[in-house]
Amino acid sequence: xxxxxxxxxxxxxxxxxxxxxxxxxxxxxxxxxxxxxxxxxxxxxxxxxxxxxxxxxxxxxxxxxxxxxxxxxxxxxxxxxxxxxxxxxxxxxxxxxxxxxxxxxxxxxxxxxxxxxxxxxxxxxxxxxxxxxxxxxxxxxxxxxxxxxxxxxxxxxxxxxxxxxxxxxxxxxxxxxxxxxxxxxxxxxxxxxxxxxxxxxxxxxxxxxxxxxxxxxxxxxxxxxxxxxxxxxxxxxxxxxxxxxxxxxxxxxxxxxxxxxxxxxxxxxxxxxxxxxxxxxxxxxxxxxxxxxxxxxxxxxxxxxxxxxxxxxxxxxxxxxxxxxxxxxxxxxxxxxxxxxxxxxxxxxxxxx
Ligand SMILES: CC(C)(COP(=O)(O)OP(=O)(O)OC[C@H]1O[C@@H](n2cnc3c(N)ncnc32)[C@H](O)[C@@H]1OP(=O)(O)O)[C@@H](O)C(=O)NCCC(=O)NCCSC(=O)C[C@](C)(O)C(=O)O
Ligand SMILES: [Mg+2]
Numbered sequence: 001x002x003x004x005x006x007x008x009x010x011x012x013x014x015x016x017x018x019x020x021x022x023x024x025x026x027x028x029x030x031x032x033x034x035x036x037x038x039x040x041x042x043x044x045x046x047x048x049x050x051x052x053x054x055x056x057x058x059x060x061x062x063x064x065x066x067x068x069x070x071x072x073x074x075x076x077x078x079x080x081x082x083x084x085x086x087x088x089x090x091x092x093x094x095x096x097x098x099x100x101x102x103x104x105x106x107x108x109x110x111x112x113x114x115x116x117x118x119x120x121x122x123x124x125x126x127x128x129x130x131x132x133x134x135x136x137x138x139x140x141x142x143x144x145x146x147x148x149x150x151x152x153x154x155x156x157x158x159x160x161x162x163x164x165x166x167x168x169x170x171x172x173x174x175x176x177x178x179x180x181x182x183x184x185x186x187x188x189x190x191x192x193x194x195x196x197x198x199x200x201x202x203x204x205x206x207x208x209x210x211x212x213x214x215x216x217x218x219x220x221x222x223x224x225x226x227x228x229x230x231x232x233x234x235x236x237x238x239x240x241x242x243x244x245x246x247x248x249x250x251x252x253x254x255x256x257x258x259x260x261x262x263x264x265x266x267x268x269x270x271x272x273x274x275x276x277x278x279x280x281x282x283x284x285x286x287x288x289x290x291x292x293x294x295x296x297x298x299x300x301x302x303x304x305x306x307x308x309x310x311x312x313x314x315x316x317x318x319x320x321x322x323x324x325x326x327x328x329x330x331x332x333x334x335x336x337x338x339x340x341x342x343x344x345x346x347x348x349x350x351x352x353x
Contacts, residue, residue: 015141018172019172022241025087026269026340027271029052029284029287030178030244030273031053033059035070036069036073047277048086052086054089055089056073057091058070071099071106074107079111085242089117089119092121094116095128096217104132104179109142112149113146115178118149120153120154121262123153125167126169126348128153129151129170150175151174152178153176154183155182156181156183156184158226168239178230179229179264180247182247195261198223202222202224205219219221233267237268242270244269246273247273252262265287270288270332271283288333291347291350295308296331300322300326304323307323
């Protein structure tokens with residue numbers, strides 16, 4: 001392991017200095033598209049201004065014989081498009097595939113100055129991040145890139161979950177982690193056949209009625225992903241990086257998608273993936289704090305002065321810890337409002353009410 005003193009040294013001569021803090025840029029939705037799919041690629045200019053992050057996907061969901069078309073498509077799109085404030089990310093193929101090395105070589109040398117974050121799938125431990133870290137430094141130096149490309153890991157194997165803390169802290173390049181529920185379910189030998197979301201069989205049942213053993217007993221569906229998301233959020237928070245819910249595969253079930261996203265938002269995630277244009281608005285709604293919650297947070301902050309002591313507001317006790325929670329909501333609202341004028345207006349209006 002590198003000593004703490006060396007942690008922020010570039011890993012190649014001429015590579016840019018690593019960031020000391022992960023920049024907190026809005027990333028409520030990471031919108032996936034296949035850069036080799038002409039229909040999707042044609043929508044990039046109109047989708048880019050609507051999303052916080054646009055991600056050119058090269059891994060799963062791109063057929064094996066379309067891998068090069070996807071990689072070359074991303075190079076062309078990145079060169080031809082002005083992304084403004086929207087971040088450009090990519091998901092490379094997994095490190096055990098025959099494509100990952102060429103993905104990195106091509107993308108960093110051709111469009112490294114446009115790429116904000118590289119998402120690495122199926123990360124199992126710190127060694128995977130160390131491999132990518134050194135390679136990126138060499139390629140950045142070769143290509144004359146002046147700001148470091150950050151790395152995002154997908155948590156989608158049982159080993160990855162077991163090692164999530166060391167993954168989160170493996171490099172100053174680590175920007176965040178997303179849950180990958182489909183591969184994770186397979187890796188764990190779960191008996192689901194879905195991409196994220198709940199399952200009607202995973203439930204708890206009300207106790208029997210002692211005076212009527214035949215009375216119907218209510219059941220309550222449980223969240224299959226609670227444990228993993230909570231572990232991921234703690235690992236990310238402990239290392240100053242950002243947690244994300246991943247994909248929700250039932251595109252038509254927009255209601256359950258919203259619920260799954262909101263659970264992740266409440267637990268600490270900053271965004272989720274949109275796989276289809278219909279999921280963009282859902283992520284935007286869920287991962288932007290509600291105007292009434294922002295107004296409440298600001299009321300508490302104003303009432304708490306220097307943030308110490310205890311006061312009563314509308315029958316609820318507020319103290320140093322509620323003040324800190326309110327700062328989380330208020331600061332997130334400020335960051336999002338700076339990018340989103342409609343949201344800025346909604347927050348200002350709610351404060352006046
Ligand atoms: C689900 C699919 C097949 C339905 O695609 P469709 O064409 O059947 O849907 P549609 O409703 O008919 O589409 C309407 C229009 O929107 C377009 N469109 C549709 N989607 C997009 C998009 N994302 N971006 C931009 N445009 C899109 C589509 O091309 C069409 O264009 P048209 O009106 O000109 O005919 C399609 O949406 C799609 O391929 N989405 C991306 C899938 C993907 O990236 N999957 C991988 C991420 S999930 C994952 O990897 C798991 C994980 C983490 O690894 C793990 O848990 O282990
Ligand atoms: Mg996967």
